Amino acid sequence: MQAMIEVRGLTKTYKETDAVKGISFDVEEGEIFGFLGPNGAGKSTTINMICTMLKPTSGDILINGYDVSKEKNRVRESIGLIFQQNTLDTKLTANENLKFHCRFYNVPKNVREERIQEVLAIVDLTESRYSKVETFSGGMQRRLEIARGLLHYPRVLFLDEPTVGLDPQTRAHLWEYILKLKKEQGITMFLTTHYLDEAEISDRVAIMDKGQIIAVDRPSKLKDQLGGDIIELSTNDNDQALKEIHENVQDAEVTVHEGTIHIKVASSDAFISSFLKSLSIPVTKLNIRKPTLNDVFMAFTGRNIGEAGDI
Amino acid sequence: MEGVLAIWQRDITKFFRDKARLFGSFTMPVLFLLIFGGGMSGTMETMMAGNMGETAADFNYIEFVFPGIVSMTLLMTSVFSALSIIEDKDFGYMKEILVSPVSRISIAVGKMFGAASVATIQGVILFALIPFLGLSYDPLSVLQVIPFMFLLACALSGLGLLFASLIRSTQGFQMTVNILVMPMIFLSGALFPVNNLPGWMEAVVTVNPVTYGVHVMKNVMVDVENTPAEVAEAMGLNLSVFGQEVTVFGAVVFILIFAVLLALLATKSFSRANA
Ligand SMILES: Nc1ncnc2c1ncn2[C@@H]1O[C@H](COP(=O)(O)OP(=O)(O)OP(=O)(O)O)[C@@H](O)[C@H]1O
Ligand SMILES: [Mg+2]
Numbered sequence: 001m002q003a004m005i006e007v008r009g010l011t012k013t014y015k016e017t018d019a020v021k022g023i024s025f026d027v028e029e030g031e032i033f034g035f036l037g038p039n040g041a042g043k044s045t046t047i048n049m050i051c052t053m054l055k056p057t058s059g060d061i062l063i064n065g066y067d068v069s070k071e072k073n074r075v076r077e078s079i080g081l082i083f084q085q086n087t088l089d090t091k092l093t094a095n096e097n098l099k100f101h102c103r104f105y106n107v108p109k110n111v112r113e114e115r116i117q118e119v120l121a122i123v124d125l126t127e128s129r130y131s132k133v134e135t136f137s138g139g140m141q142r143r144l145e146i147a148r149g150l151l152h153y154p155r156v157l158f159l160d161e162p163t164v165g166l167d168p169q170t171r172a173h174l175w176e177y178i179l180k181l182k183k184e185q186g187i188t189m190f191l192t193t194h195y196l197d198e199a200e201i202s203d204r205v206a207i208m209d210k211g212q213i214i215a216v217d218r219p220s221k222l223k224d225q226l227g228g229d230i231i232e233l234s235t236n237d238n239d240q241a242l243k244e245i246h247e248n249v250q251d252a253e254v255t256v257h258e259g260t261i262h263i264k265v266a267s268s269d270a271f272i273s274s275f276l277k278s279l280s281i282p283v284t285k286l287n288i289r290k291p292t293l294n295d296v297f298m299a300f301t302g303r304n305i306g307e308a309g310d311i
Numbered sequence: 312m313e314g315v316l317a318i319w320q321r322d323i324t325k326f327f328r329d330k331a332r333l334f335g336s337f338t339m340p341v342l343f344l345l346i347f348g349g350g351m352s353g354t355m356e357t358m359m360a361g362n363m364g365e366t367a368a369d370f371n372y373i374e375f376v377f378p379g380i381v382s383m384t385l386l387m388t389s390v391f392s393a394l395s396i397i398e399d400k401d402f403g404y405m406k407e408i409l410v411s412p413v414s415r416i417s418i419a420v421g422k423m424f425g426a427a428s429v430a431t432i433q434g435v436i437l438f439a440l441i442p443f444l445g446l447s448y449d450p451l452s453v454l455q456v457i458p459f460m461f462l463l464a465c466a467l468s469g470l471g472l473l474f475a476s477l478i479r480s481t482q483g484f485q486m487t488v489n490i491l492v493m494p495m496i497f498l499s500g501a502l503f504p505v506n507n508l509p510g511w512m513e514a515v516v517t518v519n520p521v522t523y524g525v526h527v528m529k530n531v532m533v534d535v536e537n538t539p540a541e542v543a544e545a546m547g548l549n550l551s552v553f554g555q556e557v558t559v560f561g562a563v564v565f566i567l568i569f570a571v572l573l574a575l576l577a578t579k580s581f582s583r584a585n586a
Contacts, residue, residue, distance in 0.1 A: 053410055055583075076412040087403035091325055103317035104411035148407075 002065060004029045004156055004188045005050065010059030012045050019045040021211040022059070027156075027190060032182055034202030034219075035192040036293065038301075042211040043192035044084055047160050050190070051079055064155050077105065080154035082145050084161045090134040094125060094144050097133060098151060105152035119147035123177055139170035146177065150185075157181070159191040163198065175201060196294045205293065207300055214300045219293055226291040226299055229268035231275075232260050234285040241281050248278045257298070260285070264295075314413035318421025319428065322395055326429045340384040340437055347380065347502060348373045348444055355503065370542045373444050378456075378528035379501030381437050382463070385430045386495060386521055389464045390488050392426030393471025397481055409581070419472065419577035423570075426468035431461045448532050456531045459563065463524040466566050469573025470520075476580035494519075501525045504547045517552050520569050523562035526550045530559050 003026035012020040020042045027033040035043050048054035050061055052072045061068040064078040088097050095116070102112045120126045123143035133141060142162060149157055159178070163171040179201060181187055191202065199205050199219065206216040215222060235241040238261060245254055245263065252271075253264040265271045268288045276283065327333065347355070352372040399405040408418060438453055471488070478484045498505060498512055499521035508516065516522050529548055543549060550557040 051410055053406065073412045073414070076410060079410075081406075081410050083403065083406055085403045087407045089321070089325075089404050089407075090402070091328065092321070096321075096324070100317050100321055101407070101411075103313050104408065104413050106313060106412070 003027060003062075004064060005033075005190065006060075006062040007046075007050065008060045010046065010049060010061065011057045012042070012049060012054065013057045018211055020049070020056075023208075023211075023213045025206055025213060025216055027188060029155075029188055030182075030186050031203040032178075032189045032191065032201065034199040034205040035190070035208055036194065036196065036199040036205050036297065037192075037208035038194055041194075041208045043194075043208060044160055046208075047158055047190070047192060051081055051158055052076055077152070078155045080149035080152065080157045082142075082149050082157070082159040082162050084164060086141060086145070088133050088141055088145060088148070090136075090141075091132065093130050093132050094120070094136075095129045097144065098148055101148050101151050107152055115151055115153075119150045122150070122181065123147045139166055139174070142166060142170075142174060143177065146174075146181075150181070150187075154187065156188040156190060159189065161192055161194070163193070163195065171195075171198075196292060196297065199293050207293075207297060209301050215296070222293065222296045223291045226264065226295055228264060228266040228291075230289055230291055230295060231263040231265065231268055231272065232285070232287040232289070233263075233283050234260050235279070235281045235283050237281050241279060244279055244281070249275065255298075262295075264291075312417075314411075314417035315421040315424065318408065318413070318418060319424045322392070322422070322425030323428055325395070326392075336388060336433055337436065339387065340380055340433070341440070343380050343383065344377075344437070344440060344444070347376050352376075370546070371446075374446055374533065375529075375546050376502060377441070377444065377446060378532050379499075379525050381434045381460070382499070382521055382525045382528055383496050383501050384437060385434050385460060385464045385524070386467050387492060388430035388433050389426050389467035390471035390474070390492060391485075392429050392468060393422070393475040394481065394484060395425070396422060396472065396475040397479070397484055400479075401481070415581040416574070416578045418581045419574050422472060423465050423468050423574055423577065426471060427461055427464035430464040430468065431457065434460050434464075449534060452532050452534075456528055459527055459531065462563070462570060463520070463527075463566055466520050466524075466570035466573065469570055469577060472577040472580075473573055476577060495521050498522070499525050500547045500550070506547075520566055522550070523557070523565045526557060527559050527562045527566075 005027035007026070008024045009022050010020055010024070011018070011022045023046065035046065037043050045054065049056045050063065050068065052068055052075055056069070063075050066074040066078065068075050089100075092100075098116045098119070099112070102115070107115060116129075117126070120129055123146055125140065125143055125147060128136065128140065133144065136144065146159075146162070162178070163174055166174065175198065178189065178191075182189060193199055202219060204217060205219050205222065206213045207222075208214070217225075233241075238256065238259065241261065242254070242256070245261070249263070255262045272288065355372040355376075356370060396405070399408070435457060441448060441453075474484060474487055478487055494515060496502065498508075498515045499519050500516070501521065505512075505516050505522070526547075529546060533546065533548065535543065535548060538546070538548070550562075
């Protein structure tokens with residue numbers, strides 16, 4: 001089966017910065033593909049190139065079988081976009097924003113009304129249809145943008161940090177909508193985020209850092225690669241504790257983040273009781289958990305920075 | 312086509328919704344009409360009709376300046392309406408348009424028509440002042456001039472689009488346009504005749520689209536056949552470029568070419584992927 005999005009050797013060079021340095025990946029039809037990376041990693045730059053808004057310095061992109069540099073209009077018809085910044089006309093009503101969108105995308109006249117009602121219902125904005133967008137809260141505006149992006153039944157929906165600037169409750173709510181969309185409409189979704197917990201809902205995640213993709217896989221696989229459990233602990237004297245840990249523990253990876261010692265072990269059950277006995281320093285905080293994407297990211301970027309000799 | 316209409320309609324809708332802008336846009340031309348038409352008309356008439364002798368009594372400065380002020384209104388509104396492009400970029404809406412399958416030429420033409428329609432509406436509203444200024448143009452001529460006003464406004468909004476595509480900031484745009492609009496008004500024959508000017512000014516007059524706009528407006532609106540030759544001269548009804556008499560038809564063609572060229576330039580700027 002042909003992939004919905006195919007990216008090969010994509011690069012973008014601005015005057016001084018290499019924003020994207022030759023990345024390649026495929027996105028399969030119907031999957032949620034997450035792009036995870038810190039600020040400035042090149043996520044928006046990548047998305048903008050894929051959706052015809054930015055000319056790549058080099059590389060090839062195919063969407064739905066269409067070449068992004070040659071068949072721009074075919075590509076544009078196939079995709080919906082939720083940009084990082086607001087792109088609604090706030091002086092117009094929600095209804096007007098949606099109607100203009102239908103006209104830009106040549107949605108047939110006889111189905112417009114039906115579709116507008118449908119997308120407004122998906123994002124719970126039916127009541128606000130005739131209100132000006134400037135009276136909407138941030139969350140409502142975001143939802144309206146998602147509704148608008150769906151009006152022309154795109155094959156792929158791009159969401160660039162769709163929840164940025166929203167409170168946790170609205171964020172959670174928005175993800176519910178996004179998951180509902182995937183389930184009900186089977187749309188392929190490409191999303192970027194720097195919230196690690198949000199990347200968890202993706203079927204596959206690409207971790208991006210400094211213009212490069214350093215890992216692509218299912219979130220569970222990425223976490224499994226790290227193996228086992230993570231023990232976080234704080235003590236009264238971390239330096240002494242570290243020394244003792246290094247003396248007593250052989251096959252575990254030990255790192256320190258912001259005053260907390262992280263120990264990665266294959267299985268915490270067998271490890272923890274003997275480990276605690278071996279420490280002479282009182283433990284002030286102890287937490288045992290499974291690895292998150294956060295740990296995956298630290299593992300990868302940590303190694304990268306180390307290789308680059310920055311530390 | 313649907314794309315052109317949608318982009319056009321959005322700009323018109325927003326124009327009528329913005330009451331402050333709607334009101335503000337009328338004060339300027341009305342003010343100019345009051346100053347030039349009322350206050351200064353005596354002075355101007357003496358100056359311009361000085362060497363006319365007997366026929367001087369037939370020369371009415373207000374009749375001269377009215378088409379000029381309408382052209383000026385078209386110029387200002389058309390060019391300034393292109394500000395909506397910069398606003399659309401700032402507020403992000405331009406991305407919604409650019410990422411859609413609407414063809415780039417439709418975007419350029421839609422924006423051009425939007426600005427031109429707003430300008431034409433304002434110009435036409437000024438016609439309501441004709442009876443109060445003691446003027447009597449042939450109603451048919453006034454109707455005839457409206458389509459031309461739209462064409463002229465298209466050319467001038469094309470100019471605005473060009474600036475808007477070159478300049479990123481609102482302030483920068485306003486400054487540049489202010490600096491450019493003034494000479495375009497003064498060196499067009501809109502407010503006073505442009506005969507016997509130094510060479511470089513003459514050059515500006517020649518390339519200035521407003522010159523041809525004013526020329527057509529006057530020739531269509533003023534009853535040329537019943538105007539004595541000296542008065543016609545003083546009114547600037549005869550325009551010659553490179554020693555050639557400019558016909559109304561010639562001037563219309565000039566404006567048309569100007570508008571098409573600018574529409575193509577704007578299309579090109581919308582086609583650059585990096586917007
Ligand atoms: N127009 C531009 N001109 C020059 N450099 C740019 C431009 N746009 C982005 N960059 C640079 O390219 C790099 C990648 O930026 P990009 O916006 O793609 O990051 P991002 O991953 O989306 O970050 P964020 O999480 O902050 O949205 C950054 O170093 C940025 O400074
Ligand atoms: Mg970004």
